[in-house]
Amino acid sequence: MPEYKTEPFIVPSISGLLPEGERNRRVALTAFDARERKVQVPTREVLCYECGRRSHVPSAALSANCIHCHAHLNMTDVELRPGSRRLTVRTLGDVTVLPDAVLSHLSIVCRNLNLEGKASGSFRCTGTLTIANGTRIEGSVQAGNLVVNRGVNAILTQGASLKNASIAGRVAGRVVGKGRVRIERGGELCGDCFAAELQVEPGGTHLGRWIRQEPGNS
Template sequence: MSEYRTEPLVVPVCSGLLSEGERNRRVALTSFSGKLAERPTVPERDVICYECGRHTLVPRAALSSRCTHCHAHLRMTDVVLRHGAQRLTVRTLGDVTVQADAQLSQLSVVCRHCYLEGRGSGSFRCEGTLRVACSNRIEGSVQADTLVVERGKELILTQGATVNVLEVYGKVTGRIVARTRVVLHRGAELHGNCFAPTLEQAAGAKHRGEWSRSASV
């Protein structure tokens, strides 16, 4: 059995540089190169940067991140806007809720999902769903993947809306451009011209205005 000897920490060379063989041996001892494949993967989320509009991957659990293309700081937290909120411009990859008692105008919101439980006017750009659960008059532009107007609520869009899907359970007034479809559920009303490849209208739903399949017509 060989005797255990500690190695001297001081290298007996004036320059302080290790010989190549010794350096490689120490690098190999402390290197994790063989374990790279086992590194735990961080769950990521594919988002669209709200500054440059390109797809970028961000850690799912992060509160903020940076766009890999334009390096913009990306906020990822959810935002709740209460009555009397001072900050009317919101940019986040999270969700925005306008609380039921709020009455906010001149909002500028860019987010994933937006819930209008209270009154909020201004411009909205949602990658996900904009859900209107309170009668509202929106003076600015509205862009969303899906716009949902709940039963018994009236939404007036003075500048119209551009969406993929519009689902109406209540009443909507304004010009609608939908890339996929417009669905008017039972009892729903749509007042205004509507551009959509498909218009699904349940029995008892009303549409007052022109319908054409594409906005260019």
């Protein structure tokens, strides 16, 4: 058996620094490879629902914090089922109120909102609000686009503020649009319409006044 002797590590210079060759070897052993570390994470731009400012977040993230106001930003899609007790939803994703759900006093801020059940409350969506089932909405409605499906009877007691609307069902309430409001064949809008453009297709009905708005102004 060879005798094992520990050897004290003595730096052979008075400065306490390792000789250059040894230092380079150790640096090479412990350093990250910069080329491998440079991974570009795909990001997407989101609009903070608290402060309204834009920031970039990783595309795959399910939540993030706004870089401006530090609000927690939820990015998941949410489904509200019949009997759901969840009344407040804040997300940058989409929200669906499932068929057979009858929910009131909701407060929803999201991207796209699909009302397949009956839902009432305040709704603010940056994308498209689709009303696919007859309902009476007691709260304020703000949306990029409003789509009311054929055969649907929607009552908007406080009206709706939006960019564009496409109405194929019946809507009762005041509609304020920055862009174009289109009433399709078989569709009916019962209420005043403030919009840059009102298009009533043959077979569509508008009962109320059209107050023309300058495009882009609310």
